[in-house]
Amino acid sequence: MIEVENLSKYFGPFPALKNISFKVEKGEILGFLGPNGAGKSTTMRILTCFYPATTGTAKIGGLDVFSHSLEVRKKVGYLPENVPLYGDMTPRSYLHFVAEIKGVPRKERKKHVEEAMETCGVQSMAGKLIQFLSKGYKQRVGIAQALLGNPELLILDEPTSGLDPKQIIEIRQLIKSLAGEKTIILSSHILPEVSQLCDRIIIINDGKIVAVDTPDNLTHQLEKTSRLLVKVEGPSEEVIGEIGSVAGVKSANREGDVGDKGVHSYVVESDKGHEVRKGISKTIHEHGWGLLELRPLEMSLEDIFIKLVTKEEEGRNA
Numbered sequence: 520m521i522e523v524e525n526l527s528k529y530f531g532p533f534p535a536l537k538n539i540s541f542k543v544e545k546g547e548i549l550g551f552l553g554p555n556g557a558g559k560s561t562t563m564r565i566l567t568c569f570y571p572a573t574t575g576t577a578k579i580g581g582l583d584v585f586s587h588s589l590e591v592r593k594k595v596g597y598l599p600e601n602v603p604l605y606g607d608m609t610p611r612s613y614l615h616f617v618a619e620i621k622g623v624p625r626k627e628r629k630k631h632v633e634e635a636m637e638t639c640g641v642q643s644m645a646g647k648l649i650q651f652l653s654k655g656y657k658q659r660v661g662i663a664q665a666l667l668g669n670p671e672l673l674i675l676d677e678p679t680s681g682l683d684p685k686q687i688i689e690i691r692q693l694i695k696s697l698a699g700e701k702t703i704i705l706s707s708h709i710l711p712e713v714s715q716l717c718d719r720i721i722i723i724n725d726g727k728i729v730a731v732d733t734p735d736n737l738t739h740q741l742e743k744t745s746r747l748l749v750k751v752e753g754p755s756e757e758v759i760g761e762i763g764s765v766a767g768v769k770s771a772n773r774e775g776d777v778g779d780k781g782v783h784s785y786v787v788e789s790d791k792g793h794e795v796r797k798g799i800s801k802t803i804h805e806h807g808w809g810l811l812e813l814r815p816l817e818m819s820l821e822d823i824f825i826k827l828v829t830k831e832e833e834g835r836n837a
């Protein structure tokens with residue numbers, strides 16, 4: 520559906536995108552993740568024909584975004600970072616206006632507009648002036664606008680930014696409900712969001728792609744050591760000593776201070792692939808201590824993101 524090859528974008532001498540390449544399959548939800556200024560919006564603006572790349576190519580449905588800009592625009596629905604809405608129009612009149620610009624035939628416009636409003640849950644606000652809508656409803660109008668003309672591909676630049684938690688959940692559900700039917704690219708800073716919504720994640724930093732994978736693979740790939748959380752009732756120093764001497768365990772550390780009830784949590788690190796849980800439970804049992812909890816601590820996407828981004832920076836400064 521999308522093929523991006525060696526795309527670069529310079530603003531004057533400044534490289535905002537440095538030679539990025541990726542592909543997106545039809546029906547996929549792809550997440551762009553990256554810190555401020557990483558190049559997420561720049562990539563999206565090139566794909567939506569807002570401005571051309573400096574070098575490299577991008578194709579949507581086999582059509583080059585530069586040489587077949589008009590055809591490409593028909594395939595793409597775009598929610599920009601800042602949605603250009605007209606405050607003195609109502610959602611209904613604004614969406615009619617957008618449908619007209621997008622070339623939806625006059626006879627079909629009403630049906631399309633009402634459908635888009637229903638999908639995005641803006642019908643209750645259809646007749647209110649946009650300037651009086653809450654941010655969440657404005658965002659919904661923005662998504663409804665992107666859906667008009669029935670595009671195959673949706674490009675949503677930070678669809679949930681600035682919304683309250685309830686609105687965030689609602690917009691995520693809305694995006695999920697569109698999955699499968701549409702190919703979707705969205706950008707976000709919120710790691711749990713992309714991992715929940717997306718089939719694949721592209722992590723961008725400083726104009727370069729630093730990782731592309733499924734949320735699960737990203738988590739696993741970067742874990743060199745496994746970490747366990749073990750909660751034990753027993754004398755803390757002894758517990759640390761015994762767990763530390765189980766085969767395969769690299770380190771055992773207490774979480775927090777010594778309490779008076781004799782129950783503590785320990786973070787145990789072991790080599791990846793070395794199963795240490797049996798050994799730990801055995802030694803605790805043999806000492807007559809109580810094993811209250813034993814569970815893997817997965818590295819969060821947050822940890823991975825920081826690791827990838829700082830690794831990049833270290834590399835650059837070296």
Ligand SMILES: Nc1ncnc2c1ncn2[C@@H]1O[C@H](COP(=O)(O)OP(=O)(O)OP(=O)(O)O)[C@@H](O)[C@H]1O
Binds near residue numbers: 533554556559
């Ligand atoms: N029109 C422009 N002129 C000059 N520099 C620009 C322009 N647009 C973007 N940049 C620069 O290009 C870099 C990438 O910007 P971009 O907007 O793509 O980042 P982003 O990943 O979307 O960040 P954010 O999370 O803050 O939205 C930034 O350093 C930005 O300052």
Ligand SMILES: [Mg+2]
Binds near residue numbers: 559560
């Ligand atoms: Mg941006």
